[in-house]
Amino acid sequence: MSLMRISIRAFAIEISKPLVCLKIGMNEDKPTIPGDHDEPEPGLTPDPALSYREGDIIHTAPEFALADADVLAAERGDLIAGTSLWRDAWRRLLKNRLAVFGMVVVILITIASLFGPFVIRKLTGITPDLIPAGVSHLRSTPPLRNPDGSFSWLHPMGTDNQGRDLLARVLQGGQISLMVGIIATLVSLLIGVSYGATAGYLGGRIDNLMMRAVDVLYSLPYIIIVIVLLAVFKSQTARGQVILLFIALGSVSWLTMARIVRGQVLSLKNQEFVLAARATGVSTPRIIFRHIVPNTLGPVIVYATLTIPTVMLTEAFLSFLGFGVQAPLASWGSLASDGIQNIGIFPWQLVFPGVTMALTLFSLNFLGDGLRDALDPQGSRQ
Numbered sequence: 001m002s003l004m005r006i007s008i009r010a011f012a013i014e015i016s017k018p019l020v021c022l023k024i025g026m027n028e029d030k031p032t033i034p035g036d037h038d039e040p041e042p043g044l045t046p047d048p049a050l051s052y053r054e055g056d057i058i059h060t061a062p063e064f065a066l067a068d069a070d071v072l073a074a075e076r077g078d079l080i081a082g083t084s085l086w087r088d089a090w091r092r093l094l095k096n097r098l099a100v101f102g103m104v105v106v107i108l109i110t111i112a113s114l115f116g117p118f119v120i121r122k123l124t125g126i127t128p129d130l131i132p133a134g135v136s137h138l139r140s141t142p143p144l145r146n147p148d149g150s151f152s153w154l155h156p157m158g159t160d161n162q163g164r165d166l167l168a169r170v171l172q173g174g175q176i177s178l179m180v181g182i183i184a185t186l187v188s189l190l191i192g193v194s195y196g197a198t199a200g201y202l203g204g205r206i207d208n209l210m211m212r213a214v215d216v217l218y219s220l221p222y223i224i225i226v227i228v229l230l231a232v233f234k235s236q237t238a239r240g241q242v243i244l245l246f247i248a249l250g251s252v253s254w255l256t257m258a259r260i261v262r263g264q265v266l267s268l269k270n271q272e273f274v275l276a277a278r279a280t281g282v283s284t285p286r287i288i289f290r291h292i293v294p295n296t297l298g299p300v301i302v303y304a305t306l307t308i309p310t311v312m313l314t315e316a317f318l319s320f321l322g323f324g325v326q327a328p329l330a331s332w333g334s335l336a337s338d339g340i341q342n343i344g345i346f347p348w349q350l351v352f353p354g355v356t357m358a359l360t361l362f363s364l365n366f367l368g369d370g371l372r373d374a375l376d377p378q379g380s381r382q
Contacts, residue, residue, distance in 0.1 A: 085375075089298075092374040099370020102363035109360050113174030120168050124154060128172040129328050132163045139163060140346045158348045160338065169330050170353050176331040177357065180245050181312040185304050187250025188311075192257025193300060197288050199258070200265030211262070214255050223314065225252050230323045238329045245324060249311050260303055264296040298375040305368035309361040316357060332357040 093099055121127050131138070141147050143158040157166040199210040229248040235241045268274065269292065277287050316333025318324035325331040332353045339350030 089374040093370050096370040096373060098366040102366030105359060105363035106367060109174060110178060113171050113178060116171035117168055126165045126168055128164065128168040130164060140349065143348055157352045160349055166349065166352055169335060170356055173330045173332045173335050173353060176242065176325055176329055177312050177315060180249065180315045181308040183246045184249035184253065184311045185307045187246060188254035188257055188307060189304055192254030193261050193293060196258035196261030197265050197293050200262035201269050201288050201292065214258055218255055222252055226318065227323055238326045241326050242329065245315060249314060253307060253311060257303060260299050261296055264299055265292055268292050268295055302368060302372045302375060305364065305371055309364040313361060
């Protein structure tokens with residue numbers, strides 16, 4: 001009851017005064033606020049703790065407080081730290097141990113893949129494509145072994161059939177696989193977000209026509225479309241084949257993203273900020289990409305994090321079939337394809353690239369699930 005009386009009195013007082021952080025009465029030369037010295041209405045005696053006293057700073061009104069402690073803090077003028085959606089999401093993400101584990105593993109593998117081949121070349125002179133001289137070196141050796149069988153730190157993961165260092169090739173394969181996953185996902189984001197946001201905002205027949213086209217593409221086998229694109233537009237160079245992989249995988253993985261963004265836009269396009277922008281004459285493209293799309297970033301980031309491992313797994317499957325990365329470049333999929341041919345004799349050729357790829361995919365999925373729970377805590381409790 002005391003809290004209710006405080007709220008009623010505070011509302012009667014604050015209704016004629018701005019609810020902003022003001023420091024009043026420190027200097028007599030400062031302009032006074034209109035209504036600051038007005039007499040209170042009969043029957044309403046302002047509480048001294050809630051009035052604008054000299055030197056006080058009011059940060060929030062008690063009627064907006066969440067607990068007795070907030071009311072007391074507001075009456076004393078204490079600073080109340082603000083927060084945001086992204087800061088709360090980051091705190092929830094750090095409480096998810098699997099998500100933190102996945103994030104750390106992804107960061108470590110990314111750093112190792114980017115800088116590992118350079119460090120190995122500087123320290124040992126070994127490159128991913130270096131074939132050693134001498135017939136005795138042109139064979140696969142076990143981890144931590146020289147061709148003569150003696151112990152050595154030179155090849156921690158062993159070598160392949162041509163004597164190339166497997167650690168350097170796995171790190172190079174990480175560069176290609178991560179690059180394919182990230183760039184193809186960015187291509188799918190560019191197409192899917194633009195397509196879904198446009199369809200959701202325009203609505204009507206245009207929305208029906210655009211989404212029916214998505215349904216038709218959904219009915220076609222995903223992997224068959226990619227194989228056909230790679231076979232028709234086959235490149236003669238290894239780097240050209242990688243670029244073609246970016247385009248082929250990104251151009252067919254945007255369908256789900258378009259549906260997700262369309263659903264978000266349908267729930268946002270009748271909100272007050274959109275109606276206000278429309279009333280002030282803002283153009284349709286600016287409303288879509290400046291006002292609506294930024295408010296869909298939560299689901300977009302979550303789905304993008306879950307799309308990267310899917311694209312990487314698809315690339316590994318294509319490389320396994322011979323449609324992916326071509327020599328002299330290597331990806332985890334092409335290394336696994338080479339290793340499975342000798343799995344009975346040289347199992348390390350399959351184990352190391354396979355375990356690295358599996359660990360990365362699991363970590364990305366853990367991170368994606370953690371981001372989903374952090375950005376949508378209510379949905380994760382249901």
